[in-house]
Amino acid sequence: MKTDQYTHPDYYGLDELYSDEHKLVRDAARAWVKKEVSPIIDDSYEKAVFPKHLIPGLGEIGAFGPYIPEEYGGPGLDQISYGIIMQELERCDSGLRSTASVQSSLVMYPIWKYGSEEHKQKFLPKLATGEMVGCFGLTEPDFGSNPGGMITNFKEDGDDVILNGAKMWISNSPFADVAVVWAKNEEGRIHGLLVERGMEGFSTPEMHGKLSLRASSTGELIFDNVRVPKSNILPGRSGLGAPLSCLDSARYGIAWGALGAAMDCYDQALRYSQERIQFDVPIGSFQLIQKKLAEMITEITKAQLLTFRLGQLRNEGKATTAQISMAKRNNVEIALNIAREARQIHGGMGITSEYSMMRHMANLESVITYEGTHDIHLLITGMDVTGIPAFARDMT
Ligand SMILES: Cc1cc2nc3c(=O)[nH]c(=O)nc-3n(C[C@H](O)[C@H](O)[C@H](O)COP(=O)(O)OP(=O)(O)OC[C@H]3O[C@@H](n4cnc5c(N)ncnc54)[C@H](O)[C@@H]3O)c2cc1C
Structure with a gap:
């Protein structure tokens, strides 16, 4: 069995900015990934099944x-620790x-953020352990890109609401116990509802045929006159801003995570360039290989500094949606480019599951699309700097 030799590149001494807690969190996540995930991830990916036994x-x-x-x-950690954990996970898959x-x-x-005290007590502790x-x-x-147009809706009926509609491309849906569903009320205002497995008329069929994110389970959510108690509506916030604020938090984690995939590709490419001999010398002695490696570590270093600073801003509650968009977009793009270059450095071996670049590359094609596509994030930056939204004709 191949061994996972990953060590993180740290060209600008970022470790010196990490607290002892950050390093402990990172070491624990990395050790767990190396022991439990690295040995099985290729098999899960090839079989297109999420390894559920990893949940606890x-x-x-x-x-x-x-x-x-x-x-x-929850563990009550800061936002940088959150980012570090996502980075350690995604550097694997x-x-x-x-x-x-x-x-x-x-x-x-x-x-x-938006649930009642009862929602928090009922769901958060069990979600934290993976129960x-x-x-x-x-x-x-x-x-997709225009979620405000959604047609999933609910109508009041006594102490309940009746939910109808369908959601697509939902990660974890096939085995989820609870779904946070965004739907419109009779006035067309968006609310979050907690829809629980077992509610009549609620089904979660799995989507098949993905050539990317194969070790993640993706499905639909179908609501056919589902009776949901009114008490399952999140009371704290309504409107499109509510789901978008959740996406800010998720995109922040993706920025760290995608960078992890890039760091993994670079780490392998550097090692391979020192071990692989052609023309009687390590391929790392060729200028064209060095150019690839030098450009990779430059982009990784820039992204590490951007992401760490974003973590500080997030800890202070100051990170803007546009700043998060920039980091998500940049880091996924550099990760995809680095995965491609690292694969080339590995020559033919780079297309096998012996190395993770091809898997990262295929995965990142989803990451560049979900949680706001690459182009939508560009438009968010454009809107932020010009003050003019360019998403739709009638908005300009
Ligand atoms: C593996 C996977 C997992 C996912 N998990 C979830 C999940 O858990 N929950 C969830 O709710 N969703 C999830 N998604 C959905 C994801 O967020 C959407 O796929 C994404 O928002 C894009 O929507 P779309 O696929 O409908 O593409 P579209 O919105 O149809 O976009 C198609 C193309 O048009 C471009 N485009 C659209 N509008 C504009 C515009 N105004 N200007 C310029 N270009 C534009 C886009 O950039 C894109 O290139 C997941 C998707 C994938 C692939």
Whole structure:
């Protein structure tokens, strides 16, 4: 069996900026990933199944709601620790990180921020340990980049509401115990509802045929006259801003995570360039290989500094949506480019599952699309600097 030799590149001494707690969190996550995930991830990926047996371990390393306070069963860590955990997970596989991101930022975060005290007590401790798994239903078959157009809706009926509609592309949906579903009320205002497995008329069929994020489970959410108690509506916030604030938290984690995939590709490429002999010398002695490696570490270093600073801003509650968009967009793009270059450095071996670059590359094609596509994030930056939204004709 191949051994996972990963060590993180740190060209600008970022470790000196990490606290002892950050390093402990990182070491624990890395050790767990190397022991439990690295040996099985290729098999999961090839079979296109999410390795569910890892869920309790993810809870133990604090990957579910790292920043959720201890009173609700979370580890109560800071935002940089959250980022570090996502980085350690995604440097192994984006699908693994996706499961933790969804549970943390798209399920626990809205319950913590917008749920009632009863919701928090009922769901957060079990979500933190992995005893319960959640999913987040925003995207619909006809509304992806434009979620405000959603047609999933609910009507009041006594103490309940009746929910109808469908969500698509929902990570973790096939095995989730609870879904945070965004739907419109009779006035067309968006609310978050906690829809629980077992409610009549609620089904979660798995989507098949993905050539990316194969070790993550993706499905639909179908609501056919589902009766949901009114008490399951998140009371703290309504409107599109509510789900978008959850996406801020998730995209922040993705920025750290995608960088982890880039760091893993670079780490392998550097090692291979020193071991692989051609023309009687290590390929790392060729200028064209050095150019690739030098450009990779330059981009990784820039992204590490950007991401760490974003973590500080997030800790202070000051990071803007546009700053998060910039980091998500930049880091996924550099990760994809680095995965491609690292694969080339490995020659033919780079296309095999002996190395992780091809898997990272295929995974990152989802990461560059979900949680706001690459181009939508560019438009968010454009809007931020010009003050003019360019998303739709009638907005300009
Ligand atoms: C593996 C995977 C997991 C996912 N998990 C979840 C999940 O857990 N929960 C959830 O709710 N969703 C999830 N999604 C959905 C994801 O967020 C959407 O796929 C994404 O928002 C894009 O929507 P779309 O696929 O409908 O593409 P579209 O919105 O149809 O976009 C198609 C193309 O048009 C471009 N485009 C659209 N509008 C504009 C514009 N105004 N200007 C310029 N270009 C534009 C886009 O950039 C893109 O290139 C997941 C998706 C994937 C692939």
